[in-house]
Amino acid sequence: MALDPKRTVSELKELRQLTSDENGAQRVAWTDTWLAARDWFRGKLQGLPVEQHYDAVANNWTTLPGESKKALLLGGHLDSVPNGGWLDGSLGVLASLEVLRRFAREYNGRPPVTIRLVDWADEEGARFGRSLFGSSAFAGTHSIPADRGRTDREGVRLEDALRRCGVEIDRIGDAGRERQDAAAYLELHIEQGPVLERAGLPLATVAGTKGVERHAVTFFGQEAHSGSTPMGLRRDALAAAAKLALEIRPIAARHNDAVCTMGSVKTFPGIVTAVVGRCETALDQRHLDPAILAAMHHEAIEASRRFAEEERCTVEWSRIWSIEPIPFHSELIRLCQESVREVAAAGPSMPSGPLHDAAEVSRSGIPTVMMFVQSLGGISHNRIEDTKEEHIEVAVSALDRLASKTAAWIRSQS
């Protein structure tokens, strides 16, 4: 029997049944529901000629040894955010399982290259605020000391939650051993945005993940009485912030595929009887081109200073987090575009705004590409997250073709 994409749909539904409630998926990493999902997944391996183990950070590796030790990695993540969707992460895992089954059957258990399926541990960082946990340990970009002291909302320490799942925080760097013989990494994921639905296309090739500049931008003015302070004598920190909230849009518009978001504004004292004396905002800027990302960041700083001056305020910037753009592998991008074209309408090549485990894998030097399948309404991290079943099926087929082409490419590189 050949590839069975319908089985992927039914297995995704089975997982949803097992690990969701009326609010959505509850497969938060390091919880019992997540462990139940992983046990369920292990059950699916019965009868396959594979070796399965958890690495030092609890990434779950399923290996189908091939004629060559060189390994094609296929992945995703079973963990979800609280009240999450049924496809985010799990589609990658279960589509990869179907592709691995096809390799096993087609080559009587011994494909030309080794096929490895990885279920990354804690992609979402939903409980401890550190996303890409397992893949960054694999990539060696993880910093253990910074994470040791993290706690969840109930005050449980990351270190203790990990130990309960068999992970010793001092040893998670050992997960880097799994990089040995890794020759390529493929990941299928839902888009989590509205671009493909708007374009009426099922699939896209992902050119890389956008770099992110994320900053706290705080304006300082002068708190004053709303009733007794004439307009002309005010130093209104909110006015300066409002100008920046609007200016980030022309900044983004000057650069293709750029996004700039002010996601949070806090006013102090924050009462209706006082002019805002301090306004704290959070700004997120993303682009695939590092030069453009740097330019956008610079333009926002300049604008904020101009607005602060206009409003007789001051402004301070403080970096929350940043990551450089991570372009995927050009040859694998080409193979992905080819695979999409073979099973569906030619899809675009687009950058991913959200980060994915594939970004960490790519950073570690392993040739990587991702494929997106259309998300309905562009909605994710929500129980109403959905994708048409026919699109899930065509995505499994496209991933399968991409895996074959990539296996051949790995062989050709030897």
Place this chain on the structure above:
Amino acid sequence: MALDPKRTVSELKELRQLTSDENGAQRVAWTDTWLAARDWFRGKLQGLPVEQHYDAVANNWTTLPGESKKALLLGGHLDSVPNGGWLDGSLGVLASLEVLRRFAREYNGRPPVTIRLVDWADEEGARFGRSLFGSSAFAGTHSIPADRGRTDREGVRLEDALRRCGVEIDRIGDAGRERQDAAAYLELHIEQGPVLERAGLPLATVAGTKGVERHAVTFFGQEAHSGSTPMGLRRDALAAAAKLALEIRPIAARHNDAVCTMGSVKTFPGIVTAVVGRCETALDQRHLDPAILAAMHHEAIEASRRFAEEERCTVEWSRIWSIEPIPFHSELIRLCQESVREVAAAGPSMPSGPLHDAAEVSRSGIPTVMMFVQSLGGISHNRIEDTKEEHIEVAVSALDRLASKTAAWIRSQS
């Protein structure tokens, strides 16, 4: 001995010493510190030919009976906000005491009209969120049922806090009896704004209190992922709110002496990785002319709808609170201007943005006027609140002259 304005300054300092800590004045109504301030004040009455009592809402009345029962009321409030200033409210009480003393001496204990000093209970509403408490009971504009269930931050009920101070909530309407024979009301207060300091003038006549339209304005857009949602497909509730935050300034600028303030902005979900789906703002608009106030309110509604439409959002308005403009008495305004001119440079006639007990008294039909003295830096409700001592002294002199002129005017009305 004639009027002694320096005594007012020294009594204000005595009160500060007694009722402040390193964070400022702590004379919050219905607390022990407030009761201590009132006891201290009663001690100042020894030797004066006055009758003193607390009315049904705990306003403190000190009466110097005159040849006529017609009464000239002079007032202020000893209560403060937490960490408040030394002059807000207490200047009015202690300047009035000095004026009452002068009347008692000048007329050997029997002035031509009755002089009554009132220390209003709970002007600030700092503990239970209901300002002008005592003066609104006096004016008969108080609504008892709405306030019965109020609690402070520790969960103490207003009703219980009042009972501890001898006030039965069901009887506070009886305070209206004090309106009998009231012929005029005068109140001296610090400006709490920067206008007089900017103009280099010590005193102003207050033409009335501005009306207030205070509304919650909420914009509804669509929460979306900051990374995966292209700029053109967003419905950003913050963008619509930012436009309104800026537009209230031209709205105010079209009308003399208008103020419009957006004092609070809250973003939901309020995280940097999501476009703002809902933005709650609070808008305060004030003017002395009811037609202009209504026009400004209308202009803000129209602008908010236009911005919501531009951003493909919706907007909802909900009234938080409003009060009509309260113009003071024209003849008393004239007498106040005359009194200011006699002791200092001619001051402006200006509306008060903040509300005062005088607004409630005026609403009840008693001819009323207020006088402002300069505030340093325009700052109030803060321990650094201050006024030059020479300005306090000239203010006491001006209030004294105004009281004499008003007493004569009351006699002329009989």
